[in-house]
Amino acid sequence: MxxxxxxxxxxxxxxxxxxxxxxxxxxxxxxxxxxxxxxxxxxxxxxxxxxxxxxxxxxxxxxxxxxxxxxxxxxxxxxxxxxxxxxxxxxxxxxxxxxxxxxxxxxxxxxxxxxxxxxxxxxxxxxxxxxxxxxxxxxxxxxxxxxxxxxxxxxxxxxxxxxxxxxxxxxxxxxxxxxxxxxxxxxxxPTECATVITSSKEILKDAKVRHENFKVALHLNFSDQEPSDMTGVPRSVAKHWLNIREEYSPVQQKKRDQAPVRAKAIQAEVQKLVEAGIMREVYYHDWLSNPVMVKKHDGSWRICVDFTDLNKACPQDCYPLPKIN
Structure with a gap:
């Protein structure tokens, strides 16, 4: 029925x-x-x-x-x-x-x-x-x-x-x-994967012509940006992690208070990185390093991080940078 x-x-x-x-x-x-x-x-x-x-x-x-x-x-x-x-x-x-x-x-x-x-x-x-x-x-x-x-x-x-x-x-x-x-x-x-695949196919089609470089869109809304802009780079394109020795225990540095002028400069620089998608707010309880402020020649501030403890926990690089004078 x-x-x-x-x-x-x-x-x-x-x-x-x-x-x-x-x-x-x-x-x-x-x-x-x-x-x-x-x-x-x-x-x-x-x-x-x-x-x-x-x-x-x-x-x-x-x-x-x-x-x-x-x-x-x-x-x-x-x-x-x-x-x-x-x-x-x-x-x-x-x-x-x-x-x-x-x-x-x-x-x-x-x-x-x-x-x-x-x-x-x-x-x-x-x-x-x-x-x-x-x-x-x-x-x-x-x-x-x-x-x-x-x-x-x-x-x-x-x-x-x-x-x-x-x-x-x-x-x-x-x-x-x-x-x-x-x-x-x-x-x-994912559109960034489709972009990479498309670029690869075009290179294979034109295999006789040697391409020194080809561009991959880092962000759909900012197609003209390159890696130097570093805005919202997805992990499928670039990712970095630290090679920390297993025998080292995490180190939490004691908080160092900054002067009001330096604290304001730190807040401004961090906000730029957050808005660009390079940094995001997380809650770390394992590793904690303090910022270090260095004044530039023009009087503005450069924000650095005291990675002394973290560097000790990482193996020495077999390929150090050349002397930069």
Whole structure:
């Protein structure tokens, strides 16, 4: 017996959920026409997958969170908690943001960097459509960090809603009354990666001509800038880290108070670096070094950092700089 077709019902504008798409302007997003489907089966199964047909990107879905339709939610089975990034949290309604409570834990990234949480927020999350969906209360940790995503749905809530993700298929499946819902992943394409790929293809086409240099856009909004400008350089283009000996313990230098004139100069220089996207506010409790102010010939100040303790912990460079006179 055929099931009767149900037409789409019009939702009044005032009742529509507020959509949160993306904050980072240097990434574009394409979406598949069909993002979800429903089948009347009892078992969660995935179709056979050929090597050449596997999905390449992460598993990204949309979810309605406390009346907001939030895009770019990363389903990560390796995460031990749910995360909501600050740029998404700031776009929630004030009455929802006011429910955030302090958090006493911290997060440690793969690089070993400690990130202190802004707080935690318990939110109602609905995945699926009006006809077939699952709903759960999720405890999100609010994090201040640059990210492609608005949030992360981790292992605890994947288990709570009895979902089965498959990154290879680009699908998330979970049971509902009467069958299984399949959510297909949204496709994210970082524009700076596309720029590098395009440049590489052009070089291969013109292989007979030797190109000494070619330019890569560091930021979509500032395409004319070069590495010397150093404004908002993504880590996929350039990244630096310190090679610290394992046997050295972190050193926290005692705070040195600065004179009012020097403190004002420090604040101005740091603000420039923050606005340019070179620096961001973090909470370090492992290493701490004081700024050192040096006056230039024109009377202005140059801000330096006392890296004496940090230099002792790093192996000596096998390729020192030549004498600069």
């Amino acid at each position: 055929d099931q009767p077709k149900v037409g789409k019902t019009e939702v009044p504008t005032k009742d529509k959920s507020m959509a949160i798409y993306m904050v980072q302007p240097w990434h574009r997003m394409t979406r598949q026409k069909v993002t979800q489907s429903f089948t009347r089966v009892n078992k969660i199964m995935f179709p056979p997958l050929a090597t050449s047909r596997g999905a390449e990107g992460p598993l990204i879905i949309e979810a309605e969170i406390s009346g907001h339709m939030i895009h770019r939610m990363y389903v990560d089975g390796g995460s031990s908690m749910e995360v909501l990034y600050e740029h998404c949290f700031n776009r929630l309604r004030p009455e929802i943001k006011s429910q955030m409570v302090p958090a006493t834990t911290s997060l440690t990234s793969f690089s070993g960097e400690t990130i202190w949480l802004l707080g935690q927020l318990r939110l109602s999350v609905t995945i699926g459509d009006a006809g077939h969906s699952t709903r759960a209360w999720m405890n999100f940790m609010i994090v201040r960090s640059l990210s492609l995503y608005n949030g992360i749905i981790g292992r605890p809530e994947i288990k709570e809603i009895q979902a089965v993700p498959s990154t290879a298929h680009g699908m998330l499946k979970f049971p509902v009354d009467g069958g299984i819902v399949t959510i297909r992943s949204t496709i994210l394409i």
